[in-house]
Amino acid sequence: MSIISIRDVWKEYQGQVVLERINLEIEPGSFNLIVGASGCGKSTLLRMLLGQEQPSRGEILLDGKVLPPEPGPDRGVVFQRYSVFPHLTVRENVALGLEFIQSPIVGKLFGGARRRAIEKAEQYIELVGLDGSEDKYPSALSGGMQQRLAIAQALITKPKVLLLDEPFGALDPGIRGDMHDLIIRIWEESKTTIFMVSHDLSEAFYLGTRLVTLDRRRNRPEEQGLYGASITHDIAITRRRENRHRGIELAEGDVL
Numbered sequence: 548m549s550i551i552s553i554r555d556v557w558k559e560y561q562g563q564v565v566l567e568r569i570n571l572e573i574e575p576g577s578f579n580l581i582v583g584a585s586g587c588g589k590s591t592l593l594r595m596l597l598g599q600e601q602p603s604r605g606e607i608l609l610d611g612k613v614l615p616p617e618p619g620p621d622r623g624v625v626f627q628r629y630s631v632f633p634h635l636t637v638r639e640n641v642a643l644g645l646e647f648i649q650s651p652i653v654g655k656l657f658g659g660a661r662r663r664a665i666e667k668a669e670q671y672i673e674l675v676g677l678d679g680s681e682d683k684y685p686s687a688l689s690g691g692m693q694q695r696l697a698i699a700q701a702l703i704t705k706p707k708v709l710l711l712d713e714p715f716g717a718l719d720p721g722i723r724g725d726m727h728d729l730i731i732r733i734w735e736e737s738k739t740t741i742f743m744v745s746h747d748l749s750e751a752f753y754l755g756t757r758l759v760t761l762d763r764r765r766n767r768p769e770e771q772g773l774y775g776a777s778i779t780h781d782i783a784i785t786r787r788r789e790n791r792h793r794g795i796e797l798a799e800g801d802v803l
């Protein structure tokens with residue numbers, strides 16, 4: 548069974564159609580890359596999966612149930628910037644995810660429950676390679692370290708789906724390579740389903756098991772606003788990562 552089913556989803560804002568007829572069945576444990584031109588609605592689709600936005604038409608199912616109309620611990624998210632809380636340390640930022648689940652009203656745990664949340668946070672801090680920085684505030688971290696922190700924060704609730712919105716887009720190319728290695732390791736170890744927005748095709752082929760492209764098929768000036776972007780390619784990626792080390796940027800895929 549699909550972990551996510553997107554069924555004939557449309558999204559409009561104030562009469563402007565942004566997305567139309569989006570249909571996708573997402574396999575558990577797959578690494579899905581959504582690529583498309585700026586403004587075609589990639590982030591909008593991701594925000595609908597998060598539950599921050601609702602489809603104007605159609606429905607999204609998570610594990611066979613209609614997605615609740617708000618974000619929840621079953622969906623972790625990392626944005627390009629500003630996913631972490633500047634006034635909390637690395638340790639507090641990561642523990643916060645658990646505190647909100649276990650104590651949704653005050654967002655704070657005490658005694659043994661807090662100690663367990665801190666221990667768990669420290670495991671995730673180590674997983675993303677931030678051990679040694681537990682007491683630092685985000686302002687003392689580099690961009691790559693802040694994204695590592697955001698990933699740890701998103702993972703601590705063991706989400707069914709990890710949603711990534713251009714998480715490496717603002718990083719230098721060298722750091723981006725390290726982050727690619729990290730996210731592949733996390734994906735392989737956790738077997739979580741990943742849904743990632745990117746506008747970098749080579750990144751998509753390198754990371755993903757599936758590439759979905761969005762585009763506006765009808766884009767003449769008089770058509771703008773009337774038609775949204777839809778899926779133009781849906782490709783299973785069969786050869787990838789090993790190619791990067793041989794200097795081959797794009798991998799071959801099978802069109803589904």
Ligand SMILES: Nc1ncnc2c1ncn2[C@@H]1O[C@H](COP(=O)(O)OP(=O)(O)OP(=O)(O)O)[C@@H](O)[C@H]1O
Nearest residue numbers: 560561565583584585586587588589590591592746
């Ligand atoms: N809350 C909103 N209200 C009105 N219009 C919106 C809203 N959110 C997005 N849009 C519009 O929807 C369209 C798609 O935006 P979106 O951010 O999803 O595109 P994107 O493909 O992620 O772009 P980019 O690659 O530049 O981040 C844009 O025209 C944008 O102006």
